[in-house]
Amino acid sequence: MHFDGTDSYVATDDLTMAVNAAITLERPLLVKGEPGTGKTELARQVAQSLGLPMIEWNIKSTTRAQQGLYEYDAVSRLRDSQLGDERVHDVANYIRKGKLWQAFDADEKVVLLIDEVDKADIEFPNDLLQELDRMEFHVYETGETVRARQRPIVIITSNNEKELPDAFLRRCFFHYIKFPDHDTLRRIVEVHHPGIKPALLTTALTQFYELREQPGLKKKPSTSEVLDWLKLLLAEDMDPEDLKREGASALPKLHGALLKNEQDVHLFERLAFMARRGR
Structure with missing residues (x-):
C-alpha cells in the first residue's frame, strides 16, 4: 500500500513519506500541527487513496481509553433482570464495542483515526499502549480476547495542547505538518x-x-x-x-x-x- 496524495488533498513530499513510513513500520502515525492544517482530513484522504473504510474516534476531554475498547452496560442488565428479560443470561448482550474493537473486528484493513488525542487526560495515551502495540485486548466480562483480524492503519492527531508521554511517542512515527509556504x-x-x-x-x-x-x-x-x-x-x-x-x-x-x-x-x-x- 502506498499513499501519494489525492486530487482533493495537497500532500507535501515529507508528509507522504511519513504516511508510507508508518504503513511500512505498522506503527501509528502521530500528526501534529496548528489547528486547521489538514490533520484530520489527512486520515480521510489516506482512506480514500488506498480504498479502505475509515473509523473515526473523536476524542473529548471526558473520553477514557476503555471507551475505545468496549463498555459494559451494567445498568441495562440490572434493569432487564428486574423485568425478567431472558437477555440477562448472556453478558455479551450488554457489551458495547468501541472504535478500536470495531477496527480490530473488521474483515478488511481499515484506517483508524484517533482525532485530537491531546484533548483527553494525560493518562489516556498510556492506557492505549498495549492495545496499539499488540493489536489485541481482553474482555474481562466475557473472558474473550479480541485480536485484530487485519492490522489497521492508525492515524493519531494532536494540536500540541499537551505534552504526550514518552512511552507513547516511542511507539509512533511522528510528523509535524508545517504551515504551508x-x-x-x-x-x-x-x-x-x-x-x-x-x-x-x-x-x-x-x-x-x-x-x-x-x-x-x-x-x-x-x-x-x-x-x-x-x-x-x-x-x-x-x-x-x-x-x-x-x-x-x-x-x-x-x-x-x-x-x-x-x-x-x-x-x-x-x-x-x-x-x-x-x-
Missing part, C-alpha cells in the same frame, strides 16, 4: 477554488501572510480560514483593488473569516489608529 498554499487554493484569478490570489495571500506574521497575534489564521476567506471574496466578486487597505496595519476586508477573537481585532485597530496618528 506560498507555493504550497497556492496549490491548495487551486484545489478548492479552481480558476481563481492570479492577481486576486496574489493580493489576498500577501495580505494573509502579513496578517499571520503580525507580532502579538493570539491566534494565527489557518489554512482552513484562508480558504473560507477566499470563498467569501469570490462570492462578493471582489478584485485586487477592492482589497486595498489604508496602510499595512488596517484590517483586511471580511476579516471575520480570519481573525477569531476580539484581542486580535483590537490589535489591528490599535495599529491602524497609531498609523493614522503618525502621518
